[in-house]
Amino acid sequence: MPDARLEVTDALGRRIVPIGKDAFGIGRRETNDLRLAGSEVSRDHAEIVAGSGGFLVRDKQSRYGTYVNDEPVTEHPLVHGDRIRLGRSGGAELVFLLADNVPAQDKATTTAIGDLRQIAALLDGLRALGSGRVLDDVLALVLDSAIEVTGAERGFIMLAQADLLDGELANVHMGTVALGIRNVQCVPLKLVRYVDKADAVADERRIGVLYLDSREKGSFLSGSTRGALETLATEAAVAIENARLYRETMEKAKMEQEMRIAAEIQQALLPRTGHSGTFFRTAASSLPCRSIGGDFYDYVDLPTGAFGFALGDVAGKGPPAALLSAMMQGIFAAQAAASDTPCQTIARVNLALYKRGIESRFVTLMYGSLEPDGRLTYCNAGHNPPLVVGPGSVRRLEVGGPIVGLFESAVYQEETVVLAPGDWLIVFSDGVSEAMSVTGEEYGEERILAVAQNQTSVSPADMLQSIFADVRVFTKGAAQSDDITALVLRYGPSA
Numbered sequence: 001m002p003d004a005r006l007e008v009t010d011a012l013g014r015r016i017v018p019i020g021k022d023a024f025g026i027g028r029r030e031t032n033d034l035r036l037a038g039s040e041v042s043r044d045h046a047e048i049v050a051g052s053g054g055f056l057v058r059d060k061q062s063r064y065g066t067y068v069n070d071e072p073v074t075e076h077p078l079v080h081g082d083r084i085r086l087g088r089s090g091g092a093e094l095v096f097l098l099a100d101n102v103p104a105q106d107k108a109t110t111t112a113i114g115d116l117r118q119i120a121a122l123l124d125g126l127r128a129l130g131s132g133r134v135l136d137d138v139l140a141l142v143l144d145s146a147i148e149v150t151g152a153e154r155g156f157i158m159l160a161q162a163d164l165l166d167g168e169l170a171n172v173h174m175g176t177v178a179l180g181i182r183n184v185q186c187v188p189l190k191l192v193r194y195v196d197k198a199d200a201v202a203d204e205r206r207i208g209v210l211y212l213d214s215r216e217k218g219s220f221l222s223g224s225t226r227g228a229l230e231t232l233a234t235e236a237a238v239a240i241e242n243a244r245l246y247r248e249t250m251e252k253a254k255m256e257q258e259m260r261i262a263a264e265i266q267q268a269l270l271p272r273t274g275h276s277g278t279f280f281r282t283a284a285s286s287l288p289c290r291s292i293g294g295d296f297y298d299y300v301d302l303p304t305g306a307f308g309f310a311l312g313d314v315a316g317k318g319p320p321a322a323l324l325s326a327m328m329q330g331i332f333a334a335q336a337a338a339s340d341t342p343c344q345t346i347a348r349v350n351l352a353l354y355k356r357g358i359e360s361r362f363v364t365l366m367y368g369s370l371e372p373d374g375r376l377t378y379c380n381a382g383h384n385p386p387l388v389v390g391p392g393s394v395r396r397l398e399v400g401g402p403i404v405g406l407f408e409s410a411v412y413q414e415e416t417v418v419l420a421p422g423d424w425l426i427v428f429s430d431g432v433s434e435a436m437s438v439t440g441e442e443y444g445e446e447r448i449l450a451v452a453q454n455q456t457s458v459s460p461a462d463m464l465q466s467i468f469a470d471v472r473v474f475t476k477g478a479a480q481s482d483d484i485t486a487l488v489l490r491y492g493p494s495a
Contacts, residue, residue: 003098004048004055006084010036010092015231019055024048026086026094027060040064040087048078048096055096057084064088139243142210142236152185152212157240185212187229189237207237259292259319269326274461275299277307279372283460284311284487287431287468293483294321295429296329300336305372308336311487312365312404313383313429324361328353328404332367342367342379343414346404350381350412353405363404366397366427374419374491379412386427387445389452390420421492424452424463431482432467438477447474463488 004019017034025032027045036045042062049056055078059066064087068076078084084094139157189208210233274283284297294314302308310332314321328349335348346367353363366386368378380386380400388395401412419425426448435443451470455463467486 004050004078005097006034006048007095007097008034008036008092009095010038016097019048019050022050024050027062036086036092038087038092040089041092042086045086046084054078057096062086139240142232142240153214155210155212157189157208157210185229186210187212187233189233189240191237191241207241210236265326269329270296271299273464277301279374279493280307280370280489280491281460282307282309282487282489283464284309284485285464285468286483286485287480288322288483289431289480290318292319292322293317293485294325295431295483295485296325297427297485297487298329298332298336300333302336302369307370308367309370309427309487309489310336310365310367311383311427311429311485312363313431313483313485315362317483320361324363327356328363328365332365336367341414342369342377343400343412346379346381346400346412347410350404350410351408354408362406364430365404366400368397368425368427370419370489370491374421375416376419376425376491377414377416379414381412384428384430384433386425387449387452388417388419389424389426389449390422391456394449419491422456423491424456425489425491426452426463426467427487427489428467429483429485431480431484432471432486434482435471435475435484436478436481437474443471443474460488460490463490 006017006019008015008017019033021033024034025044025047026034026036027043028036028038028041029043032044040063042060042064044060045062046057046059046066049058056075057066057068057073057078058075059073065072067073067085067088068078069083070085078096080096080098082096084096086092086094143155143157187210188206189210191205191207210229212229270286271284273285274281276282282299286293286295286297288295294316295312296314297311298309300308300310312325312328312332314324314328316324331349331352332345335345335352338345340348346365349365363381364383365381366378366383367381368376368386370376376388378386378397378399380397382400382403385396385398388397395417397415397417399413399415402410428448433443433445433448437443447470448467451467452463455466458466464486467488468484471484
């Protein structure tokens, strides 16, 4: 059976489209082999079917009907030269042609447009795969196809928001203003998106312009060439936009994967939630407001038999804060192992961070050391004051010094308090106390105290979860704006 084609004439101009399938779909839906706009074109309007006896056109229950040589048809055999119209008024004229009668120039145009249509469909379906050079390759193909169709000598494509004076673009395009250019053609690259309504266009915007020029006189500006070029530009706009979305999707997927890995690494660096000894039990957890955060906590079983613990909050959020948080864990572990007093340890941590010269990156830090006899020695470097909660009493631990990493010669002090069996110590970041409700109210220390005083007989893990659950209820409907981290400790042999 000979190859068949359609000569299509519509608002985009005239073009030749090959019928390369046994069932060739025509309509407004993007998945059709021939996509046509128009208020009387249905989403799946008609199809041309190849059989042993030739070709026939079949209406697919369209709203406004299909016509062959101005006669309405449901199914009709086609011969060379038949005119097909979709709808009553006809937004497009289709002429059925056998391949032997198609001019060579129209075949070249059809090939270029078909290549771009296939690429656009492929990119639309496979945005999760490929390389970052897809957009560059599509732009090169569009330009090569345009030059082949028109016979131009050179051309370029400017995408929207491109600045020809930026980087090396100025040097690349200096030749476009050279003397001797005889013919110039500029075609807008318009992207049109349709909605599922018979006569509605969802969006039409220009994403760039295709420029061509030639020094030779010829058919460069003929009507048929202009029509072909406009059709090519329409298909090119879809291919370019899909390539752009394809690249953005790839970059986003890669970033999301890297962030997932970073979050797993950060969680692995933190100690296990629970920790216990003969005279204490403790639990801690951190909930970052993004995939990774800047809060951290750590435990240290000191050689003296004491139990050391720390909780810190790095200024900022996201990857920079997470990197500094990981570094701070390493610095703290190295300095705490020396078994010096809390204020000496924090002073050395401060000096180590200051000498690294990380601009505008500071850390609030609370470090305490609990002895078996209940003596708690602590140093608070600019952190939210932890709370010691006992039967009918509350104490805020405020002694210490400035935040870590700000001043080279910062002086830190420490204080020793004595815990009674059954006392609770609650250390928290400002992501807990400053958590905001939908009305803009802060959670505050009083609510932390209320939870602790109503849960005196529970385990540290249950106390921690009660605080987090109360924060979630308070902030329901509001976005989490900071990392939420807390450490709770209960002192006593029966803790």
